[in-house]
Amino acid sequence: EVQLVESGGGLVQPGGSLRLSCAVSGFILSDHYMDWVRQAPGKGLEWVGRSKNEANSYTTQYAASVKGRFTISRDDSTNSLYLQMNSLATEDTAVYYCATPPSPSEGYLYYWGQGTLVTVSS
């Protein structure tokens, strides 16, 4: 059974940093693209970025709104995906989801975690 479990959310001050984790099981992490998607309170879904798989050199891509501030990384040996968030602003307040396709050959998000809430406030 595929499982994705996010952690690391919490309250952080504007300008601060936070690292989110996504623990995965039920599939080989190195084979899969992994995305981060966020949802501000009462708002819609917003793509944050993704890490391609090992076959694609773990290349990362980011939304313009987070590029240069957020970094996606992974540790395949511990089945973990990370989202390092720096220079946080109030508009980064959201539930952050990690998600992945159903198989390495697909490009759409099928499996999702339950999300972790990040609140940026003074």
Next chain:
Amino acid sequence: QSVVTQPPSASGTPGQRVTISCSGSNSNIGSNNIYWYQQLPGTAPKLLIYKNDQRPSGVPDRFSGSKSGTSASLAISGLRSEDEADYYCSTWDNSLTGRVFGGGTKLTVL
């Protein structure tokens, strides 16, 4: 504002058929597959339709998708109270080099 546009709300009575539209451009819907997600309050999104018109296992055939040019739509027939949720279209945008989501449509079952 998202580059793909959905109506903010839709509604219908039980048993009715409702459609939700998703409009984009040549750089997104016009050249890539469209996906639809259902999100119930407090839960993660659930895939309803993939590759424009395909249903994952377990999704009732009351849900159907279509795409034409730079627009797509999700149809829900035989509307049920449990269909009350937020619905999002999603695709890839070649110009932005990123995944995009529509702004979401809140479906109310009257």
